[in-house]
Amino acid sequence: MGTLAVEPATQSSPPPDRDRPAPRRATRSYGPLLAFLIASGAFCTSWAARGTFPFGTTGRAINDQANQYVPFHRALWDLVHGQSAGDLLFTWRGGFGQQFLSDYSTYLGNPFSWLAVLVPRAHVDLAVFLITPLTMGTAAALMAVYLGKLQPGPWWQRGVLGAVYGLCGWALSDASYIPMWMWGLAALPLLGIAVEWCLEERHWPGAALLVAVAWFGNFYTAIMATIAACVLLAVRLIVLDLTRAQRLRAAWRAATAAVTGILLTLPLLLPSFLSSGASQPTRAAAFDPVRIEVFLTGMLPGTHLWGGRPRLYVASLGLILAGSFLLNKAVARRTRLVWAGAALLVALSFQFPPTQYVWHGLAVPNGNPYRETFVFSGILVIIAWLSLANRPRPAHLALTAALLVAATFALRHTNDFGGTTWPAVLGGGAVSLLALVLLALGEKRRVLIPVAAVLMVGVVFAESTAAAVNADARRARERWAKPIATSGRSITNHFDAVRSVDGWPAYRTDSGTPQTSYNDTLSLRAEGPQYYSSYLPESTYKALEPLGYGYTNDGRTFFGADNPVLDAIFSIGARTEPGPEKNSWTARTFPAPPLVTVRSAPYASPNPPASVYAHQEQVLGATVYQVPPVTRGGSASKQRYTATCTPGSEAFWYSPQLYGTVAFAGAEKPLADRTAGVVRLGEVPASGRVDVTVRTRTRGGTAGAHPVGCLDRAALATTVGRLTVTGATHVTAGGHGIEATLPKGASGTAVFAMTAVPGWQCSAPVKSFHGLVSLDIPPNTNKLSCTFTPQGLTPGLAGATLALLALASVTVTGLRRRRRT
Template structure:
C-alpha cells in the first residue's frame, strides 16, 4: 500500500493538537498576568504603562538604541550617545542579549511600551512551558494532567516573576533553569552532555549575571541528584560524572565566551569598583518573617532592605510538608532535598554568602536576585508530593492545614506591615475602603486547597475537582499579581504611557530634522529637558547624559570634577558652563516650548547662543541654539594637558586649568568672588576632621533654618555657585538683589535644589551686572535636618576673553573627514613638534590609532580621555575601535561550538552519525562496512547506564578506536559498559 501524503496544513493541525497541553500552559499564565495588567489599566487598556524603575529609566532607552542598530542605524559595538561615548558590549550583554529582544525590534517603534508588555508575557508563557517539559521528563510515571497545568502556572507567576517584570533580562533565568536541570539528569543518568551544555550556554549568553547564579545552583543540583537518585552510584562513576559535568560546563562557557569575555572587560571599566562591599558576618532577616513571604500578597519593597520574593502558590505551602511526610518518596530523596533547601535558605540568610551569589557585590536595590531558584525547588517538591498523594493520609493534610492556619493567626497578632488582614485605601475623592490583604487571602486559599487536595486524593479521576482547582489557582495568582502591581506602583511608581509617547517620537523626529539641517559628520548636542538621563541614546543624538551599570568610571568622574551632575553610574547635562560646552563640542542646545513636560529650570539657554532652527510637532516646538565656541572632537595642545590633575572640590579651577593647558594661556576665565557678609538663622555648626562644616537647626521645633551669603559682582556676568561635599543632604537655594531684600518689598526668588543626585552640580544663578550685591540663601530641607559642605564657591565668568581664545583654538581642531560608529578619519595641523591631539573620546582598550599611516599608542589626559601624539605639520588621523578581547572571545566561542558539535556527533544515535562522518573521511578504510552497530537489549534497565560509544569490530581500525577511547574517557564510560552491546 502507498502511504498517504500528509499536507503541511494537516501536519500543523496534528502537531498543534498533540501539543495542546503546552499551548494551554503557555496561555493560561499569560492570560492571568494580562488580566492583572488590565485591572491596573496598563496600556493598551488605560494610560498606565509597564515602565517602572530601571525599565523606565534605562532599559527602554537601550531597547530603542538596539532597535536602531538592528535596522542598520547604529552599532552594537560602540555608541556616541553615552557619557561622551563608549563601548556597547557591556550594555548588550547586560540588557539586550536575550533572543526575546527580537519582539522589540520587529514590532513598530511607536509600539515600544506595548512591545515590552508582549515580551514580558512571552517570557511568562515560555517559562511555564519549559517547566512543564521538565516535570514531564523527571516523572517516573506519566504525570497527572492537572499537575502539568497548575505547577507550571505557579512557576510562571511566582512573586519573583511578577516583581522582576521590571527587569525583563533576568527572566530568562526562569526559562532556562528547568532545561539546565533536565540536562543534569541526562548527564548523570546517561552520560550525555549536549542536553546540559546547550541550555547552560544559552543562559550565559542571555544574561551572564543570572547565568552566574544559575551556574552555582546547577553544581548544587548536580550533587543533589547524584545523592538522591534511586540506586547506588559507584565512586568511580561519580568521579567520571563529575569530570563530565566539569567538561560540559567548560564547553558551555566557551560557547558563551563572546559575551562573557567582552562583558568582563566592560565591567573592568568601573562596575567592579562601583561598591565597596563589607564581607563581615551578619544575618539578613528572621526566619518567621521569611516564612510570611511564602504567602500571597506579601510584597514589601524593592529597596535594599526588602525580603526575598519567594511566594509561588499557597498550595505549595501544604504540599511541601507533605513531601517530607510521603511514604512513597524515599528517605534518601527527602534528606538530600531537605539539605538543598536548607542550603538555599542559608545563602539568603548569611550576608557574605548572599554577596557571593551576587558576584561578591551588594545589590543596589532588588535584593536576593536568585530567589527564584528557591521557588523552583519548592514547586518541584510540591509536584512530587502531589504526584504521590497515595503516600499521605487525610490526617497529614489536615495537620498541615491546621498548623498553617495557626501561623496566620500569629502573623495577625505580629501586625506585619507587608502581610496584613486588611489595608485601608483612600480614593481620589477622599473616601476610604478596607481591602482584604494577604492573611485573609491566605486563609481562604488554604481552606480551598485543603479541600481540593483531599478530594483529588479521594477521587483522582474527577475532572470537576481538577477544573475547580485550576480556577482557584487562577483567582489566587490573579489576586497576588494585581496586588503586587499596585504595591509596586506605591513603592516606586509606574510611569504613565503618555509620559513616553508621544514625547519619544516627537523628540526623535526633532533630532532627525536637526541632523538633516546640519549634516556635519560629527558634533554633539544636548537639551534643556530630559525625560531621563538616557534621552540621548534613546532619541539618537550624541550627548553627555547617560546611565548604565556598565559605565566607564574614570570618564564619569572626570565629568563630575568639571561640575556636571553625577550619580556613580550616570552623568547628566546639568551643571554645564560655556567652557564645558566648548570643550565637549556641544554645538547645539535643544530647548522646548509649548508642551514643556520634562523641561527643567537649572539649564538655561545662554543669550550668547543664537536660535538656528526649530521644529514643531503636535503641541511641542523644539528650538535649536548654536554654540559659536564648540571646539570639535579634538584640538591641538601642548603635552602639558597630560599633566593636569583635577581636584575633587573646585570645578571652576579645574576648568581654568584644563582650558589654559589646551590654549597655552594663563587667564582666569572663572574668577572667585568673596562672600562679603553671611548670616544664619536657627543654625548651629560643627567642624568635622575632614574639612566639612556641619549645619543643623539650633531649635528643631522651628521650621526655618537657613544660611545667607552676600556677594558682590565683579563684572557683568553669570553667577555660578558650587558647594563641595561628600555628604549630600538636600537643600533649597534662593536668591535676591540685596537692595530688594533690605526693602522687603518682594520675596526671594527660588533658584532650585542643591545636593543629591541631579542637583549636585554647578548651579547657574543667573546673569547680573557689575557692582550688584546679591543675597543667596541656602535652607536645610531634608529629613535629617543637617547639611555639610567644605566651602561656598561663587564665581563669575569672563565670556569675552573666553570667546576670543576659542576663536583662536578653532583654527587647530580636528576636521573629521570620515565618520562611522567604530571608525573615524580626520586631519589636523600641528604647528609645533611634540604637540598632541586632545580628544573628548573616553579612554578604553580597543582603539587602533594611526598618525600619517604609522600606528601610535594612545595616551591619556584627565585620567580618562584619549590623547594622540602628533607630528609637526599636517597630520592624518585614523581611529578604529576593534578590541583584541572581542577577537579572542570569538575564537574561543568558535572552539566551543566545534567541541559541542563533536560531542553531539558522538552522542546522537549512539555514535551512528560520527561513524558515517569518519567513514566518509576515510578513517575506517575498507573495513568500515564490517563495523557493527550496538543494539541495546530492551529488557535491560539502562536508567543508570552511561552513554554508549560506537565500538568497531575490526581491531585493525586503530584511528577510530583511538577516538572512541578518547571520548570514552571524557564522557566517563565504565569499563564494563559494553557488556550489553550485542
C-alpha cells in the same frame, strides 16, 4: 550505556514510566502550553485589573525600567535599523562615548528583547513591558517539561505546577520590571533539563547549548541558576539507583557541558567581567539577613514585604503539595529526605553571608540582597510535583493546609504583613485543598477529574493575579517605584526636536532638561553626557566629576549641564529645551569646536585651582571665568552669598554639598547636591553684585570657598573660534572608531572629546588629557585615528571558538557512531 534505575517506591506509587504507554506526540506540548497560558495570562490580567498601560493610563515603567531598560532597547532598535551612532561594541550616545557590548550582554540578553526591533520605535516601551509575561510563560512551560523528566504524570498537572513556578513571588514582586533578570526564571528549568540529559548519558551537545542559552540571557541570574543546577544534580545522583561509574560519568558530562556552554558565552562574559572591574565603584552595604519571622513570612502566598525582603512564596496549591511531600509514603524515604534537606539547605544559605556572596557571583548585591529566591521557589515546585505525581492522601493535604493557616496566624504581626496573604491562605488554600481532594476521589469517579482540573487552573490563575496586583499596588507606594512616562506627546516632540538639529559627528547634540530618563541620549538619539549603566567606567567618572557635571548612583549615572564652557570642551553644538506651549520642545544651535582639537602648549588657569571653574579652564585651554571671593551670611538653613563680578558677564553656581534651592535675581532653581552639577544663574547686573540665597536642609553643609564663577562670553567665543581654526578640518566617526584630518603642519597634542575609557587603540600612543583621550601629533602627520575594542573580546572569541570546536567534534563523532551502529 546502563539503564537508570530509580529507588523503589511503595506499592501505592505509580508504575514506572516504561510500563506506561508512550504519550501521543500531539499531547506532549499541552502541558507546557497550559503553563505558558496560565502564567502569562495571569500577569497580563493583573495589568488590566490595575488599569496599567497598555490596559489603562497608569504608568508601567518604574525605576530602572524607565531609566535603563526602555532606553537600551531603543538603542537596540536603532542598532538593528542602522540608525545608531555606534555599533555593538561601542556607542557615541551617552557619556561622550562608552562601551556597549557589556551593556548589551547585561540589559539586552533576554531573547525576547529582540521583540523590540520588530515594532515601530515609538512602541518599543510596550515591547519591553511584554517581555515579562512572555518570559514568565516560557519559564513556566520549561518547568512543565522539566517536571515530566523528573517523573511522568498527567500533562495538565505538570502545566499547572509549571505555572505555579512561573508566578512565584520573585517573579511577581522582585523581577517583574527587570526583563533581563526574568530570563533567570527560564534558565533554572533549562539547566534542569540539561542535568537530566547528562544523567541519561545522551544529548551532551544539547546540554552544553542549554547552558549557553541560559548564560547568554543574563549571566547574573545564570550564576544563580547554575548553582541551583548543581544542587539538582547532587540530589539526583543521590536518589537515583546508579553505579559509581554512572555517577562519575554523569558528573563529568555535566561539568564539561557547563564549561563548554559558558565558554560559548565568553565573548560577552569576559568583556562584561572586565568592564565591571573597571566600573565606578559603589558603596554596596554588607549583607544583613532579615529576622527569621520576616524570612518565614516571605514564604506565605501572596505576601509582598517592603524593601529588600525575600519573596519566597508560591501559590497555595504548590505550598500545600510541597508540605505534603514529607508525609507522602508513596515516595521513597530517601528521596523525601534528600529533597527536603536540599530545600532546607538552600533556604538557610539565603541567610548566611558567605553563601549569599556565592549566590550573587562573589559580589555584594547593590539593592535587594535576596535576588536568588526563585531558586527556592523552583525547588518547592519540584517537591510539590513529586508529591502530586505520587497521589498524596487527602488527610496529609488537609494537615498541611491546617499548618499553613496556623503559620499565617502566628506570623500575622510581622512588619508589613498584609495584602492578599489571608485571602490566598484561606480562600486559595481552601479551593486548592478541595481540588486535590476531588482529584484523589477521581481515581474511582473519573467525572471529578475535570472539575479538579478546572479548580486547580482557576485557583492558581486567580490567586497569582491577585498577588501580582497586590505587589504592584504596594510597590507603587514606595518613592523609588513611582511610574515614569516612556512615551507620549512630549517625548515624541522632544525626539523630533533633537533630530532637527542633528549634526553628528560635526558636533554633538545635548537633549537638555528636564530629562525623561537617565538615558535620554539613547532614547532621543543625542550625544550628551547623560548615561546610566552599571559599567560606566571609573575613568569617565574621574573625567566628568571635576568638570561640574551632576551625577548620582555613586557616579554610575551622569547628567547634562547647560554650561557653554563644557559645551565647548565636548563639542556640543546644539541643545533642546521646553517650548512655550505644553509638551512642546525647541532646539537651538551654536558654534562648537570639532570633536578633535589641537593644543600647542600646556595651560595653567590663574583662578583658584580648587574651583570647578579653574578645572574647566585647564581642559579648555583658556581663561574665560572670573572666580571672585564670596562673603557668606544668613543662617544654616537660609544661607546668603555675595560676590562681585564684571557687569554683563554670566554667573554660574556650583555647590555639590547642598540640597535645596538657589535664588538669584528673583529666580529660584532646584539644588540636588551632586545631582545638580553646575547651575546657570543669569546675567550679572550693572552693579556687579552677585547676591545668591540658598535654602537648604543639608545640616552643616556650605557652598565651599568658590561657588560662583562669572563667564566672559566674548573670551569664550574667541577660544571656540581658535579651537575651531586649529582643530580637525574633518572628522569621521564610525561604529567603534574615529578618524580626524588635521590642518597642514599641525603640531602639539590632539585632544579627542571623549573620555579615556579602557579599550582605545590609536595611531599614536594614547595619553590622558584630564581624563580625555589625547595623542601627541607625529611630525608630518595630518590624520589621526582611534579604534575601540572591548577589553577581553579577543580572548573571549578564542575561548568560544574552542568551545565550538569541541561541540562540533562531539556532534560529528556521535553522528558517525550512530551511522556505524
